[in-house]
Amino acid sequence: MTGLRVVLLVVHTGRPEALPLAERVVARLTGEGVSVLALAEEAGSGQLQGTTPVSAEQVCYQCPELIVVLGGDGTILRAAELARDTDVPVLGVNLGRVGFLAEAEPADIDSVADRILEQSYDVEERMTLGVEITLPDGSTRQEWAVNDISVEKADRALMLDLAVEVDGRPLSVWGCDGVVCATPTGSTAYNFSAGGPIVWPEVEALLLTPLSAHALFNRPLVTAPTSTLAIELLKGHATSHERCGILWADGRRSHDLPPGARIEVRRxxxxxxxxxxxxxxFTDRLVAKFRLPVQGWRGPSSGGS
Structure with missing residues (x-):
């Protein structure tokens, strides 16, 4: 392969084990002629020696072939924001507690570096969410998410009154703490904590899970990937000038929601x-990440009666 190879390294520098692992990756890659970029705020103060500092805005112009992440799922989601405009694949090494999005553990770091050098990896595409927020004055905002978007109450003392719609038809009105709309990838994140189903990543679907809904019909929903989920904030206890809710995208980006706001979620x-x-x-990943008990399993029958 000709031309200079470039990799972007995204590191959770607040974790004590991150920097020694990063040093090993950088030394291995640069020793083989691969240029390693790092975000300026992470490479500052000499923390990631051997890397070239870049701003988030400069990443797309540097044309990295891969974004390597040392951190938990939150750091991987941060890397996904950098990759969004470039279609660069993201490879995560888990330094968090669960790390469903990660592909390797710290003990694998030397093997990870070798596989990067050999370009010996597959690339898997996961569906995302596209979100349109329409405010009462008619103005709109666009958002997106890898895992989920959640609409939550801004004041813990009050409930949110939400009207929920699927494919242009009303489903129900809930007095609740909010709702979570998730992808199959995000089904093991906030959706799981809220009591929603775990969905295999190969399944294409949109998920909607209410948060503490005071209603007889308050079950999680799994809809078609072509569906449009809509959530409207009814006035309830709030006045038209108050912020009654807040939208979170992947738990990272937020938007205030006044009464009358409408959120549409699509693929x-x-x-x-x-x-x-x-x-x-994915079953093996699920067992490993959640430490599920499988003792006693004997496997499929080998045949015979």
Missing amino acids: GDRPVRLARLRAAP
């Missing part, structure tokens, strides 16, 4: 691309 127009080092079944 995103651009997937996120995750680099995979091995073709492990």
Whole structure:
């Protein structure tokens, strides 16, 4: 392969194990002629020696072939924001507690570096969410998410009154703490904590899970990937000038929601691309990440009566 190879390194520098691991990756890659970029705020003060500092805005102009992440799922979601305009795959090394989006553990770091040098990985596309927020004055805002968007109450002392719609038809009105709309990738995140179903990543679907809804019908929903989910904030206890809710995208980006705001959630127009080092079944990942008990399982029958 000709030409200079470039990799972007995104590091959760607040974790004590991150910097020694980063040093090993940088030394291995640069020793083989690969240029390693790092975000300026992370490479400052000499923390990531051997890297070239860049701003978030400069990433797309540097044309990295891969974004390597040392951190938890939150750091991987931050890297996904950088990758969004470039379609660059993201490879995560888990330094968090669960790390569903990560592909490797710290003990694998030398193997990870070797696989990057060999370009020996597959790329998996995961669907995202596209979100349009319409405010009472008619103005709109656009948002997106890899895992989920949540509409939550701004005042813990009050409930949100929400009207929920699927594909242009009313479904129900809930007095609740909010709702979560998730992708299958995000089904193991906030959606799972809220009591929603775990959905295999290969399944294309949109999920909607109410948060503490005071209603007889308050079950999680799994809809078609072509569906449009809509949430309207009714006035309830708030006046037209108050912020009654807040929208969070992947728990990272927020928008204030006044009464009368409408949120429409659809399949995103651009997937996120995750680099995979091995073709492990999702069941095995689920068992490992949640430490599920499987003792006593004897496997499929080998045949015979």
